[in-house]
Amino acid sequence: MNVKEAISKRRSIRKFTNAEINDEILIDIIKQATLAPSGHNRQPWQFQIIKGKPKDKIADILxxxxxxVPGNTSVHTASVIKEANALIAVYLTDDSSYDNIIDILSIGGAIENMLLTITDYDLGGVWIANTLNIREEIKEVIGNREMISCIAVxxxxxxxxxxxxxxxNTVLLNKLD
Ligand SMILES: Cc1cc2nc3c(=O)[nH]c(=O)nc-3n(C[C@H](O)[C@H](O)[C@H](O)COP(=O)(O)O)c2cc1C
Structure with missing residues (x-):
């Protein structure tokens, strides 16, 4: 699959079968994340595969x-986390000396690389940021880390x-030249 195909075929997938994804595939998905660009090449990220009981515990905390909380989509997201075979958690590695926005932007690029790789494997995945609502509470499961997002896969x-x-036409503005 070429890049444009992967970009256009990618969807947020929220329904999954029970089939197990083997760890080599998950690790390859994470390897592709590490090839993303990052501000000052800081690579301000760590990744963790979360399956089984710890995954379900995150859903329960959510x-x-x-x-x-009225109108919140987190409870639906929790059911997606339960149904998914795995979460790939993406943590911001702390260094307050640099621009936090640039680090978060870099993490966004790494996540998109993973979603496109998931599409290439014909797997399904969805970017989840609702876990930011429980950033303190989930430390009970993940330890003292800053989960910026995770992918349910x-x-x-x-x-x-x-x-x-x-x-x-509403997003492309007139060319300035
Ligand atoms: C930063 C970000 C956070 C998101 N958080 C969630 C989430 O917590 N739960 C969820 O079900 N979908 C989440 N999504 C998926 C979006 O709802 C989805 O990308 C959007 O509706 C467009 O659909 P598509 O991905 O199929 O093109 C998130 C997407 C992004 C980029």
Whole structure:
């Protein structure tokens, strides 16, 4: 699959079969993340595969913390985490001497690399940032780390259509030259 194909075929997948993804595939997905560009080449990230009980515990903490917050999508996200075979957690490695926005941008690029690699493997994945709502609470599971996002990944059990995009003419501004 070439890059443009992967970009256009990628979807957020939230329904998964029970099939197990082997660790070599998950590790290869993480290797592709580490090839992303990063500000000052700081590579301000660490990754962790989370499966089984710790994964479900994260979902349970999300439900417990967010279930009474009106209009919040976190409880739905928790059910996606439970159904997924694995989470790939992405942690910001701390160094307050550098620009936090640039580090977070770098992490975004690494996450997109993983989503495109997941598409290339014909797996399904979804970028999850709702876990930011429980950044302190999940330290009970992950230790003293800053989880910026995670990807829920598994074998797909849905083939959604492309979600709508804004009219291209509204996002592309007139050329300045
Ligand atoms: C920064 C970021 C955070 C997201 N967080 C969540 C999330 O917590 N739960 C979820 O189900 N989807 C989450 N998504 C997925 C978006 O809802 C999805 O990308 C968007 O609806 C467009 O659909 P598509 O990815 O299929 O093109 C997130 C996406 C991004 C980029």
């Amino acid at each position: 439900i417990k913390t967010m279930q009474d 598994g074998y797909k059990n849905q083939e959604p259509h492309a979600r709508p995009r804004k009219d291209f």
